[in-house]
Amino acid sequence: MQNPVCEVVEKCELHSVFEMPGVAWLCPVMLSGQTIASKAQSQSTRRAVMDTLEILSEDEYLTYLRAYYQAGEERFGTHWNYADLLTFLHASASLLxxxxxxxxxxxRGRSLSIVAQCSPACRIFGFDLWMPNYAGMPNPGPDFVREELERVGFTGSLELVSxxxxxxxPEFFREFPEIEFDMINVDGDHSEEGARQDIQQVLPHLAVGGILLLDDITHPQHTYLEEVWDDLVGNNAQFSAAKYTDLGYGVAVAVRKW
Ligand SMILES: C[S@@+](CC[C@H](N)C(=O)[O-])C[C@H]1O[C@@H](n2cnc3c(N)ncnc32)[C@H](O)[C@@H]1O
Known part of the structure; x- marks a missing residue:
């Protein structure tokens, strides 16, 4: 039995896709947003993220975050339920x-480092305008980010577009119209229109079985982000989507099903 989804994923080699020649009773994309969200909330994922953060250059936020994770574990043990962009990225990259x-x-390359460590031979493309003093901390730019990735044992290629x-x-996609990504993280311009535009730009370039993430969906300064996500991705049947909004600033994830 052949169905349209099966035809689309026929040549897809991603771990998220199940293939049995000639039959596709269920959607071949078997990794779901919920699976990623569940792994992202586990103690083992938080611990793995903590290990990576220990390797990176120290800054105020990093010190705070490590202390926060540690306090949660000490006070509430294995049942403590907390996730953020870093645990979602770790869960996504280790599964995919x-x-x-x-x-x-x-x-400062924190989120890149999580992916780079889980998938060291990965081809990474990062886009940033390196806003000075973003969130009150230095934003040193490409050379600093390259060094951070070296620290976590990255051996793949890194292209940083300033x-x-x-x-x-849009310029990049005009140059590479056919390019598809296994994983995409939208965490740049947090204005309503800016986030919408970034998501709209990347969506056509997410591979079937690939993962999309958006951070800060419940951040008090960006309360509209959750609606932008729901509108473009969360309520779109093409994606298996999940959110974590319990603690922290909230994060959303989706896997493209077809
Ligand atoms: C929230 S930080 C990214 C944090 C990073 N993903 C992490 O988890 O470590 C947002 C970054 O987006 C950049 N940015 C903001 N608006 C942008 C835009 N319009 N184009 C490119 N980068 C932008 C800022 O310079 C800043 O470095």
Missing amino acids: KPRNYLEIGVR GDSHQTL
């Missing part, structure tokens, strides 16, 4: 082993 990764909003993503992304 992406061959390539696109990130909008790189900053500039406003609303210009650099």
Whole structure:
């Protein structure tokens, strides 16, 4: 039995896709948003993220985050339920082993490092305009990010594109119209229109079985982000989507089903 989804994923080699020649009773994309969200909330994932954070250059936020994770574990043990962008990225990259990764909003390379460590031979493309003093901390740019990735044992290729993503992304996709990504993280311009534009730009370039993430969906300064996500992805049948909004600033994930 052949169905349209099966035809689309026929040549897909991603770990998220199940293939049995000639039959596709269920949707071949077997990795779901819920699976990623559940792994992202586990103690083992938090611990793995903590291990990576220990390798990176120290800054105020990193010190705070490690202390926060540790306090949660000490007070509430294995049942403590907490997730954030870093645990979602770790869960996603360790489940999928992406061959390539696109990130909008790189900053100090923290989120890139999580993916780079889980999938060290990955081809990474990062977009940022390196806004000075973003969130009150230095935003040192490409050389610093390269060094962070070396620290976690990254052996793949890294291309950092500097500039406003609303210009650099369309230019990039004009140059590489056929390119598809296994994983995409949208974490740059947090304005309503800016986030919408970034998501709309990347969506056509997410591989079937690939994973899309959006951070800060319940951040008090960006309360509209959850609606932007729901509108474009969360309520779109093409995606298996899940959110974590319990603690922290909220994060959303989706796997493209067809
Ligand atoms: C929230 S930080 C990214 C944090 C990073 N993903 C992490 O988890 O470590 C947002 C970054 O997006 C960048 N940014 C903001 N607006 C942008 C735009 N229009 N184009 C490109 N980068 C932008 C800022 O310079 C900043 O470095």
